[in-house]
Amino acid sequence: MATLFVDKIDPxxxxxxxxxxxxxxxxxxxxxxxxxxxxxxxxxxxxxNKTGNSDITAxxxxxxxxxxxxxxxxxxxxxxxxxFPSTGIYQIDFWAYLKNPxxxxxxxxxxxxxxxxxSYNIAAEFVTSIxxxxxxxxxxxxxxxxxxxxxxxxxxxxxxxxxxxxIYIGNTxxxxxxxxxxxxxxx
Numbered sequence: 001m002a003t004l005f006v007d008k009i010d011p012x013x014x015x016x017x018x019x020x021x022x023x024x025x026x027x028x029x030x031x032x033x034x035x036x037x038x039x040x041x042x043x044x045x046x047x048x049n050k051t052g053n054s055d056i057t058a059x060x061x062x063x064x065x066x067x068x069x070x071x072x073x074x075x076x077x078x079x080x081x082x083x084f085p086s087t088g089i090y091q092i093d094f095w096a097y098l099k100n101p102x103x104x105x106x107x108x109x110x111x112x113x114x115x116x117x118x119s120y121n122i123a124a125e126f127v128t129s130i131x132x133x134x135x136x137x138x139x140x141x142x143x144x145x146x147x148x149x150x151x152x153x154x155x156x157x158x159x160x161x162x163x164x165x166x167i168y169i170g171n172t173x174x175x176x177x178x179x180x181x182x183x184x185x186x187x
Contacts, residue, residue, distance in 0.1 A: 038071060038182050038183060038184065039071065039072055039086075039088070039183045039185075040071055040072030040073060040074065040085060040086070040088075040090075040181070040182065040183035041069065041070065041071040041072065041180070041181070041182045041183075042062065042070060042071075042072075042074040042075045042180070042181045042182075043062070043063040043068060043069075043070075043175065043178065043179070043180045043181075044060055044061065044062055044063065044075065044077065044082075044178050044179050044180075044181075045060070045061060045063055045170065045171070045174075045175045045176065045177060045178030045179075046058075046059045046060060046061075046168070046170035046176075046177050046178060047059045047060075047061050047170050047171065047172040048170045049167050049168065049169055049170050050159060050167070050168040050170060050177070051164075051165060051166065051167050051168070052159065052164050052165075052166075053158075053159055053160050053161060053164055053166075054158065054159065055080050055156055055157070055158045056080050056109075056156075056157045056158065056159060056168075056177075057079045057080035058079075058080070059170055060077050060080065061172065062074065062075075063175060063178070065172070065173045065174075066173075072085065072183065073085035073086070075181050080156050080157065081154050081155075081156050082154060082155050082156065082179075082181070083150065083154050084147045084150050084153060084154075084181075084183075085150070085183075086147075086150060086183070087147050087148055087149065087150060087186075087187050088147055088183045088184070088185060088186055088187050089144060089145070089146055089147075089183070089184045089185050089186070089187055090144070090145045090147055090181055090182060090183050090184065091142060091143075091144055091181075091182045091184055092111060092124075092142065092143045092144075092145055092155060092179060092180070092181055092182075093140065093141075093142045093179065093180045093182075094109060094111055094124075094126075094140070094141055094142075094157060094178070094179040094180075095109075095126075095138065095139065095140040095141075095175075095177065095178065095179075096108070096109050096126075096138060096139060096159075096168050096169075096176070096177040097136065097137075097138050097168075097169045097176040097177060098128075098130070098136065098137050098138065098139075098166055098167060098168050098169060098177075099130075099134065099135070099136050099137075099166070099167045099169065100130040100133070100134075100135065100137075100161075100163055100165060100166045100167065101133055101134060101165050101167075102133045102163060102165065103130055103131055103132050103133060103135075103163075104129065104130050104161055104162045104163035104166060105129055105162045106127045106128070106129055106161055106162050107127070107128060107129070107130060107137065107159075107160070107161030107162065107163065107166040108125055108126045108127035108128060108139055108159075108160060108161065109125070109126060109139070109141075109157050109158065109159055109160070109168070109177075110122045110123075110124065110125035110126075110157070110158050110160060111123050111124045111125070111141070111143055111155055111156075111157055111179075112155065112156050112157075112158060113143075113145055113153070113154070113155045114152070114153065114154050114155075115148070115149070115152055115153050116152050117151060117152045117153075117154060120156065123143050123145070123155075124141045124142065124143035125141060125160075126139035126140055126141035127139065130166075144184075146187050147187065148187050157179065
């Protein structure tokens, strides 16, 4: 049985690793911090209630309560537009906890994506209904996004429903309405 010795490990830059004395090499994959798992994970939420049907442009914050997990550089957000730290395939999970002062046949959130930093298209959505006044509802959806260019590939979230009085619940300590971004691998 042969013993394997690693001369150098530099997975961030993709530097070739020298293995053992025979000169065998292994190419490191760029993007993942440790090359065996997710290279970036980041959770965001809204800190105040949002009412009405429109883009969620305000009150976003990174989860910072009760020792949340975080990997890598993380996302940046400006007026509800989320930018990615590097190219790659990202899983985007989003959810909402909502209430309506009256019954509504549907309410939800959709994720819109752009690949040209201009034209947004709906890529994923969840919808729920609320059967009576002051009842609560919730929903979740997920989307895989191929970020080929960090300047042009972005996402945003929009509330939509039959009743414009639907309240999408925000909180600075609990992830009632928000999104989680995970970089799964290279594009």
